[in-house]
Amino acid sequence: MKTQLALGVDIGGTNTVFGLCDRDGNIKFETSISTNDYTNPADLISTVHSKIKETGLLETIAGIGIGAPNGNYYTGTIDFAPNLSWKGIIPLAGMFKAKFEKPTLLTNDANAAAIGEMIYGCATDLTHFVMITLGTGLGSGVVINKKLIYGDDGFAGEYGHIRVIPNGRECGCGRKGCLETYASSTGVVRSISELASENKFHSILKQDDATSARDVFVAAEQGDLFANEIVNYTANILGNALADFTCFSSPQSFVLFGGIAQNGDQFGEKVKAIMDTNMLKVYENKVDVRISSLHDKNAAILGASSLVWNDLV
Amino acid sequence: MKTQLALGVDIGGTNTVFGLCDRDGNIKFETSISTNDYTNPADLISTVHSKIKETGLLETIAGIGIGAPNGNYYTGTIDFAPNLSWKGIIPLAGMFKAKFEKPTLLTNDANAAAIGEMIYGCATDLTHFVMITLGTGLGSGVVINKKLIYGDDGFAGEYGHIRVIPNGRECGCGRKGCLETYASSTGVVRSISELASENKFHSILKQDDATSARDVFVAAEQGDLFANEIVNYTANILGNALADFTCFSSPQSFVLFGGIAQNGDQFGEKVKAIMDTNMLKVYENKVDVRISSLHDKNAAILGASSLVWNDLV
Numbered sequence: 275m276k277t278q279l280a281l282g283v284d285i286g287g288t289n290t291v292f293g294l295c296d297r298d299g300n301i302k303f304e305t306s307i308s309t310n311d312y313t314n315p316a317d318l319i320s321t322v323h324s325k326i327k328e329t330g331l332l333e334t335i336a337g338i339g340i341g342a343p344n345g346n347y348y349t350g351t352i353d354f355a356p357n358l359s360w361k362g363i364i365p366l367a368g369m370f371k372a373k374f375e376k377p378t379l380l381t382n383d384a385n386a387a388a389i390g391e392m393i394y395g396c397a398t399d400l401t402h403f404v405m406i407t408l409g410t411g412l413g414s415g416v417v418i419n420k421k422l423i424y425g426d427d428g429f430a431g432e433y434g435h436i437r438v439i440p441n442g443r444e445c446g447c448g449r450k451g452c453l454e455t456y457a458s459s460t461g462v463v464r465s466i467s468e469l470a471s472e473n474k475f476h477s478i479l480k481q482d483d484a485t486s487a488r489d490v491f492v493a494a495e496q497g498d499l500f501a502n503e504i505v506n507y508t509a510n511i512l513g514n515a516l517a518d519f520t521c522f523s524s525p526q527s528f529v530l531f532g533g534i535a536q537n538g539d540q541f542g543e544k545v546k547a548i549m550d551t552n553m554l555k556v557y558e559n560k561v562d563v564r565i566s567s568l569h570d571k572n573a574a575i576l577g578a579s580s581l582v583w584n585d586l587v
Numbered sequence: 588m589k590t591q592l593a594l595g596v597d598i599g600g601t602n603t604v605f606g607l608c609d610r611d612g613n614i615k616f617e618t619s620i621s622t623n624d625y626t627n628p629a630d631l632i633s634t635v636h637s638k639i640k641e642t643g644l645l646e647t648i649a650g651i652g653i654g655a656p657n658g659n660y661y662t663g664t665i666d667f668a669p670n671l672s673w674k675g676i677i678p679l680a681g682m683f684k685a686k687f688e689k690p691t692l693l694t695n696d697a698n699a700a701a702i703g704e705m706i707y708g709c710a711t712d713l714t715h716f717v718m719i720t721l722g723t724g725l726g727s728g729v730v731i732n733k734k735l736i737y738g739d740d741g742f743a744g745e746y747g748h749i750r751v752i753p754n755g756r757e758c759g760c761g762r763k764g765c766l767e768t769y770a771s772s773t774g775v776v777r778s779i780s781e782l783a784s785e786n787k788f789h790s791i792l793k794q795d796d797a798t799s800a801r802d803v804f805v806a807a808e809q810g811d812l813f814a815n816e817i818v819n820y821t822a823n824i825l826g827n828a829l830a831d832f833t834c835f836s837s838p839q840s841f842v843l844f845g846g847i848a849q850n851g852d853q854f855g856e857k858v859k860a861i862m863d864t865n866m867l868k869v870y871e872n873k874v875d876v877r878i879s880s881l882h883d884k885n886a887a888i889l890g891a892s893s894l895v896w897n898d899l900v
Contacts (some may be wrong), residue, residue, distance in 0.1 A: 427873055
């Protein structure tokens, strides 16, 4: 009997990546297509199906896991995703299930990342943890007793939209001061223009569209004082937020993933130091900050596929 | 066969109340002793035992539930409770179990209140909700999938110590701006001196130790402008906090209990209106604010006893 494989599909605003992997996270096949090429999700599913069929591994698929923006686990739908051209409510899990005749689960990308860390990554030993994905926005997935929590409507765990600065930065959600306006790639770049500092005038950082969060971290490493201030400012806001968020679920660890965290353990260490200093006494020295171990692998496919091993098989 | 009863014990800084009730929340016996009279918890337990024995109902007890400050569900201990004269770690559940020879569970008072609402109160129909107790401080108990969450160490759900105003009011925990420094009886009284207002000079409210949160609410009802400002300020901070806390577990409802909430549905309605206005779009019109239905009953005994029906029987 052939090894069972999971099909992991990550729907992104730009690309859809998908692949086949086994229970240990070994990827047997992976590829990527442009999401925007498909105005109809049924056509995208047909393309995924043909490409998987070509591998000759279709019969070995135990199930399908999908990570998608605004993905609702309970309904298997993508609900009003602002970054996709598919409007309204798309019953994507049902459509995949019908085409492949395989059980299919769907959730949002941060939740998929959390399960990915639990199945293949740095959280296999954890019972209670919170995944924090630092990308264009800040996503989160909350694991309690080894189970992801979805809440009443499937949308629990939106830590990026907890407001940390009253009347702070304007957020895409229409509110002000949300954590993700500070602690995300976008937030780091915004700090170039929005953070007041005398060092700004001597900085190599430019206030233009070409400057990335990575540029800020590289400049900080090279001794740019203003860049360093931005890194510390970001770590300070995130560390303080994590200290407070510990009051929700009292996790063993926060797991950081994405561009900002990837700039090395140093950022994670700064976040942890600030979290520790601002922690409620009862939680002191109990909460770890880990950096995802899936950075150098195809985390998106692994995260999506992990739904299969966690909830289906 | 006689009806099975639960013994509920609520340990408070001033009084310990305890009583026997059936599965439907009918209290068959209740009384109260002064916690401070017992420098040794074993003596307090002996007194509780004698008083229960006198009722002739000892044999009908199915189990014992205890609500206590800093109560740890996992270990059955009271850990370093600042308001009790018993210092260090007190293995209270084990001591009750040994004396009564009945299964015993212990948790903190807000968690007990949450389970009380789920078993007897206004949350019997809810799967996901958050209990908020507004007393001297702000306590909370988080229910997900009909289960109270305890986190890794037994101390999950400390919403009173999430900081809502950066560098805000000094809190007893040593940090600044915690929700409970604003939204609690103590917080309301603090607002008399700490909230700036031109109306303060025309107010009947006095900045002295004799003025209570209830006085503030009564004055507000009587048209005192400053008192009304304090009520609105408190509702504003609490409503905004609940909007953000929805991002954690996406509950169906918050359930408010305690002096402030008891001042009628009006305060709850204000909190809900502010929560709704500040809610992340995905949660809009999904989250209710309810007022405990156990106010006029002995909520402390009911909360503690509910542990027995929820977790033991």
